[in-house]
Amino acid sequence: MGVEPAFTPDVARATEGLYAKVATIIPRVEWAVHAPLIAEINRLKREKNAVILAHNYMTPEIFHCVGDFAGDSLALAREAARTDAKVIVQAGVHFMAETSKILSPEKTVLIPDMRAGCSLASSISGADVRLLKQKYPSLPVVTYVNTSAEVKAESDICCTSGNAVAVVEAIARDFGVDTVIMIPDKYLARNVAAKTGVKVITWEGACEVHERFTAAEIRDYRAAHPGITVLAHPECPPDVVAEADFAGSTAAMIAYVGSHKPRRVVMVTECSMSDNVAAENPDVDFIRPCNLCPHMKRITLEGILHSLRTMTHEVVVDPVVAARARAPIDRMLAVQ
Ligand code: 13P
Ligand code: SF4
Numbered sequence: 001m002g003v004e005p006a007f008t009p010d011v012a013r014a015t016e017g018l019y020a021k022v023a024t025i026i027p028r029v030e031w032a033v034h035a036p037l038i039a040e041i042n043r044l045k046r047e048k049n050a051v052i053l054a055h056n057y058m059t060p061e062i063f064h065c066v067g068d069f070a071g072d073s074l075a076l077a078r079e080a081a082r083t084d085a086k087v088i089v090q091a092g093v094h095f096m097a098e099t100s101k102i103l104s105p106e107k108t109v110l111i112p113d114m115r116a117g118c119s120l121a122s123s124i125s126g127a128d129v130r131l132l133k134q135k136y137p138s139l140p141v142v143t144y145v146n147t148s149a150e151v152k153a154e155s156d157i158c159c160t161s162g163n164a165v166a167v168v169e170a171i172a173r174d175f176g177v178d179t180v181i182m183i184p185d186k187y188l189a190r191n192v193a194a195k196t197g198v199k200v201i202t203w204e205g206a207c208e209v210h211e212r213f214t215a216a217e218i219r220d221y222r223a224a225h226p227g228i229t230v231l232a233h234p235e236c237p238p239d240v241v242a243e244a245d246f247a248g249s250t251a252a253m254i255a256y257v258g259s260h261k262p263r264r265v266v267m268v269t270e271c272s273m274s275d276n277v278a279a280e281n282p283d284v285d286f287i288r289p290c291n292l293c294p295h296m297k298r299i300t301l302e303g304i305l306h307s308l309r310t311m312t313h314e315v316v317v318d319p320v321v322a323a324r325a326r327a328p329i330d331r332m333l334a335v336q
Contacts, residue, residue, distance in 0.1 A: 004036075005305075006036050015031075019035070024278065025275050037304075048311075049085050050088070050089055050110075051068040051069065051088055052069075053067070053069050053070075053080060053088060053089070053090055054091040055072070055091065055092035056071065056250035057092075057250070057270040058070070060272070070276075072161070072249045072250040072251035073145050073249075074145075074160040077329065077333070080104050081104065086107060088100050088107055088108070089111075090315070091112070093116045093117060096145075098315060098317055101317050102325050103329060105322060110312065111313055112306065113298040113303050114313045117295050118207075119206065120185050120205045121146050123206070124184040126148075126150035129141060136181055136201065138175075139180055140181065141156050141181045141183065142167060142180050142183070143155035143184075144158070144185050145158050145332075149317045149321050149325045153321045155328040157170075160249060162248070162251060163335060164234070165192055165196050166335050167335050168180055168182065168192055172198045178199055180199075181200075182203075184203040185206060185235055186203060186206060187207075190202070191234040191236075191241050208293075209292070210237075213232070213236050214237075214239075214240065215237075219243065225264055225287055228266055229245050229264065230265075231245065231248070231257070232247045233269040234248070253269065261283070265287070267286070267288075271288065272296070274288045
């Protein structure tokens with residue numbers, strides 16, 4: 001281990017520009033704790049030719065101050081395929097790191113905490129998909145990226161919340177069918193089915209964060225804050241999505257705030273999103289319901305620093321599985 005970073009006048013000066021990005025959401029006293037870690041992480045990234053791919057659910061000090069590229073699952077996957085860096089540090093959950101490794105097998109992919117899982121990814125195995133395919137042999141399998149490499153390896157095409165409707169329609173067309181198997185998120189599948197003529201057979205998976213939101217809760221926000229704009233992630237139950245003004249991926253929700261500039265908004269999704277978007281939209285009033293993703297929150301500045309110093313934890317995917325899993329991801333990236 002190196003010397004523990006301290007908040008010296010040099011660190012304060014070097015990080016002042018970064019603090020300006022988060023000044024409205026991180027108090028000065030807290031910055032004294034974050035800044036030395038941020039300065040050391042950014043130095044190590046240069047030394048090791050590493051990039052940090054940060055999901056939109058990362059806390060603001062990660063998202064705004066050490067992330068080289070921030071986005072939704074789709075954007076992070078595209079960036080993993082494109083980056084020239086030798087090392088990718090995934091500031092997100094394990095399935096995202098696996099996707100990066102599958103798309104960039106020659107790169108070292110690190111995740112700061114191996115326990116950063118996902119209730120959707122753990123809801124289904126490769127064997128489950130093989131059974132589904134036996135039951136419906138002529139139907140294509142559309143697999144949400146929130147799954148393990150072995151599940152992707154059994155699939156015809158992947159999707160994210162950002163492209164799910166387009167992917168379902170494209171694969172139904174390619175297979176000449178009117179029904180697809182869409183796994184493992186039952187809510188995303190139903191929300192997609194509501195937006196297309198394609199019929200969807202799904203699985204009993206759900207996101208443990210988004211399934212907790214209720215339609216009554218949304219009605220309460222509207223009653224308490226007349227005129228509020230409600231944005232929801234499509235992993236929410238369909239009755240919640242029906243109450244929203246707009247539903248879309250994390251990136252689509254961010255874009256909505258940027259382009260519509262609502263006076264007051266509630267983002268029906270993981271807590272850190274509102275903090276990150278609020279930092280960039282000081283004139284928008286955010287009402288912040290707070291459902292934390294315990295997996296995303298395992299990723300911390302301390303963990304990222306440790307990861308870069310020790311080059312741990314390396315994400316490894318069996319090359320045979322990785323090659324099979326790459327085909328449905330590439331097929332997804334080719335849609336649109
Ligand atoms: P996005 O692809 O919309 O970023 O969603 C990923 C995720 O895990 C949401 O819970
Ligand atoms: Fe998985 Fe839900 Fe956490 Fe996203 S928010 S990583 S879907 S558990």
